[in-house]
Amino acid sequence: MxxxxxxxxxxxxxxxxxxxxxxxxxxxxxxxxxxxxxxxxxxxxxxxxxxxxxxxxxxxxxxxxxxxxxxxxxxxxxxxxxxxxxxxxEKTANLWRDYVIYMDLRNRRYVVKEGFSPHLRFRVFERGTYPESAAKYLIIPVYEGDDVVVEELLEYVRACRAMNKTAVVAVVDRRNEIVYYTVSLVNLINP
Missing domain, CATH: 3.40.1170.20 (tRNA intron endonuclease, N-terminal domain)
Structure with missing residues (x-):
């Protein structure tokens, strides 16, 4: 040790x-x-x-x-x-939600840093790459059952894409369990 x-x-x-x-x-x-x-x-x-x-x-x-x-x-x-x-x-909105997500990611041995806004809440680094590499993921936190405006989600995903990051929606349920969803843009137009 x-x-x-x-x-x-x-x-x-x-x-x-x-x-x-x-x-x-x-x-x-x-x-x-x-x-x-x-x-x-x-x-x-x-x-x-x-x-x-x-x-x-x-x-x-x-x-x-x-x-x-x-x-x-x-x-x-x-x-x-x-x-x-x-x-x-008293000073931090959604502190419990953010703490539960942070704790889960840290317990999975990821390095987690503050994000760029309350909607792009955390930057997450691949295991073993901090501080040499930039963060790979941006976490978009959501409580289960909350309404999500699709246009806003698209805006967050586009922002992640512009920064060359993978958007991950972290959904926290009423038992403080988290499900992570990778989100990306697709083009459904047939050629």
Missing amino acids: VLLDGLADEGSETVVKPVRFRIGREGVAESVGVDVGWFTARGYGELEPDGLLRLSPVEALYLTKYGRVAVEDDSGHVMGFEELFSRLA
């Missing part, structure tokens, strides 16, 4: 001390004076010019759940998963 920045590699059974983060601007978690190489090597967060690693709300929740980070509020109180979720949900 190799320890990196005080954290064991994923899949290790060793108990590790969580790295401290604090709630920063816009509800994202920011690193607190630590070496963040372990996180950046695995595709977590965005490293800012000021040296801070900023985690998105779903990243902060995921890493909190698995004990990799301890997120503090302004007073230094470490928040548990439920408290952190409640705090972040």
Whole structure:
């Protein structure tokens, strides 16, 4: 087993001390004076010019759940998963849906980064290609039973195609199970 920045590699059974983060601007978690190489090597967060690693709300929740980070509020109180979720949900629409999708993809060992909009929610990298290659997939999240406007879906698929990405619709059902559908444009005109 190799320890990196005080954290064991994923899949290790060793108990590790969580790295401290604090709630920063816009509800994202920011690193607190630590070496963040372990996180950046695995595709977590965005490293800012000021040296801070900023985690998105779903990243902060995921890493909190698995004990990799301890997120503090302004007073230094470490928040548990439920408290952190409640705090972040005030500022983030569809947080639970996005978290469930993020957690599922991460548990399948994909590197998942923030997408380009709430409709193109996540960029997903092929296993073993991060950071050398660009993301291959863009995730379009949908709750089961929600109305989907076909013209909007076509717009998202065209945007994915323009970026040379594969569009994947992630449908979350009422039991928080996810079904992924690859979406592409076809021409049904006979020659």
